Amino acid sequence: MDVLAVLNLSDIAVYFSKLTMFPLFDLAYYIVSILYLKYEPGAVDVSRRNPIASWLCAMLYCFASYIMADVLLGESPLHYFNNTSHVLLASAVWYLIFYCPLNLFYKCVTFMPVKLALTAMKEVVRVRKISVGVIHAHHAYHHGWIIMALVGWAKGAGVALISNFEQLIRGVWKPETNEFLNMSFPTKASLLGAVIFTLQQARWLPISKNNVVFLFTIFMIVTKVFMTATHSHWSPFAPIEAFICPIVFRNTCVTSDDHDRVYSRDNTHSCSPCNLSPYTAKTKEELNEGTRKKKCKKTE
Amino acid sequence: MDVLAVLNLSDIAVYFSKLTMFPLFDLAYYIVSILYLKYEPGAVDVSRRNPIASWLCAMLYCFASYIMADVLLGESPLHYFNNTSHVLLASAVWYLIFYCPLNLFYKCVTFMPVKLALTAMKEVVRVRKISVGVIHAHHAYHHGWIIMALVGWAKGAGVALISNFEQLIRGVWKPETNEFLNMSFPTKASLLGAVIFTLQQARWLPISKNNVVFLFTIFMIVTKVFMTATHSHWSPFAPIEAFICPIVFRNTCVTSDDHDRVYSRDNTHSCSPCNLSPYTAKTKEELNEGTRKKKCKKTE
Amino acid sequence: MDVLAVLNLSDIAVYFSKLTMFPLFDLAYYIVSILYLKYEPGAVDVSRRNPIASWLCAMLYCFASYIMADVLLGESPLHYFNNTSHVLLASAVWYLIFYCPLNLFYKCVTFMPVKLALTAMKEVVRVRKISVGVIHAHHAYHHGWIIMALVGWAKGAGVALISNFEQLIRGVWKPETNEFLNMSFPTKASLLGAVIFTLQQARWLPISKNNVVFLFTIFMIVTKVFMTATHSHWSPFAPIEAFICPIVFRNTCVTSDDHDRVYSRDNTHSCSPCNLSPYTAKTKEELNEGTRKKKCKKTE
16 A cells, blocks of 8 residues: 555545535436437437436436345335435436427537546446445345445446346337346446455455545546547457456357357347457447437437 | 315215225226236237236236335335235136136126226225325335325336236237336326325325325226226327427427328337327227227137 | 154154255255256357356346245345355356366266256255245245245246246347246246145145155155156146146147147237146256257257
């Protein structure tokens, strides 16, 4: 911890851990989350025709992490909805993003510098959620290390893990893929974060909670802001996966070209994109940045 | 409340609130619910080949509202099944409707005057359930207004909200639509009722609980009996929706003809029927009254 | 109980009831369960490309019965994952079955005498789980006989009841069938066992708990070992069903030939295989024994 001491990082980490998330950071989280909902094909259409279905999806995008963590720990899935002000704030964001006259709000928040700031703030909330999820599970199961990691993962990955069912509300059903078969960077990073925080909680890592949360937040912000700014598909996990997976899991990764070929030849065969390939197809959030954005504008 | 006082409605409302639901009103609820199951295409076939799947669906039709409310409040989904006599009564109704020799029971309960009486009684139970659901949620979350409305809604709308999964038990899968995308009158009315009862619970409405429950029950009975008697598709909410929705949600409702055209042209596009249109396609329960009834008789 | 007394079965039953399941019997349960996962078409492919999805499916195959029972009783679905050693043991079995060099572990455990022994041990665990499930539900709901039977059933049938959702993780979606529409022998037997144990718990059967568990275990071992050894599709319930069902449920069972014909003609019609027919199509587990085994070897 000497390096951290020299850099005075510990003090910053303590200060950072006292930062309150509501309303500013949570607002950023809601805005970026509901933006991703708007990028989904057909979402604008659903918002016009079925506001209630659209609102339900928006709530899942904002609060699925709480819902899932509560379900996994045997509590009420609606527990977080007791925070009426949070739900009203998220509902206001949903309304502004989908129905604001002249699409003004959408144009403001997708202006690149604003969006990068919001993305950075969202990652702060995400890492905080993972950390809180692990501690929440630790309170319920003192030695349930696997439970802690799974709850932390659910808190970080949020709606992605139940995207099949979120899509179902909008009348979309894509059973041939899901987040487990084609993990996006945030989902993988959340899993990594949940495992690290669980190890820290178990006192198997010689680092304080504040420091590990702070460092992981920095990592997430840098990576996500870089990916958002460059519309990049590069994943920092790709080289590690490319090295480890063929040895440990005997997997013979196909490139995304190979995959497309295989998939188009026989799409009933449960051949799913390799989530371990460095050449993996664009992830959901990455796709949102590019192609779907255009579609969305077209629909407006 | 002066008008109510003059009409002596308060006394009637108090008397009405003391009415016990079991067994008479619950029996009517089970009969009408399982009738709607029998109207579903393929349901009779499933009952012949897979009695257990059919029984499970019947239990969902009768008790989904309790199951959902318990799940939403973090309790055991089977909690209500502790009332063995209720489950046995519902099972007896299921058996009589599907397997009674000469289809006698079915013929009796679908005789129009009987059916109208049963429908009226079902609405009494439905409104009581919404009211109890809101109070149940209020006990768990004193200021969780959104939770109260959602639990009340789930109690009123019942199996409709999870119809995709109920159908799945019978081997039917229609992901392109669901109750959120194409809300039937009872689902909309349940949402309205849940919101009204929540406002009353929050003391934002200057009316007593007994009175509001009584008046809403009258509204539901009149509307549903009228709809059942005339096989009508008219919804009392249509004019209000047609006025409010274009302003608030910028929606450009399509008529059902337009919708059919759009839908047949491209059914992979998540274009769902407008739940706000006054010309909306027949709802599930309304369809049951007409077309499906014939199919059912044919199958018999 | 005189016959049992003469045969000294009561003592054996008491001794048997004291047998601990962990780690030996549980190990056998995990091995046989994950073998069935490997027999599923596409499962080996998923294990190569998406180890996390494969691991999740393996955990469902091993622990779905606990997850479902906990969900049905309103507890945390991850409750059982508090037993870290059990989860690690199951994970080790998953790794060895899917990734062991030269497929050595798989070849060992599918060697017929070994497999028969493991199958017998799995049935011991299954019956014990049903019994514990009924008692668990009895503690929560003293007179909830239906809840006891349902929880016991979920504990015995395990992943089969939620196979649609387990397949979904692997990107496979077969909505036209499920375990309720096409019940396999273990699912039917689990239901029977759960009902018997519930009747015993309610003191409606003049037999002690140890004896009834012991006798039912013997029945399950003999039947399943016979079915596994002979790759047989014969079900001991078939004659009883063929006698009772036409009378009670007015069902006109089709033979599997008829069914195939009907099904191929129109697979959108929710015509599902008769789960009551003595000539019913091969069940999932039985299919695994034969056809899928070959496929699996081919994929290796």
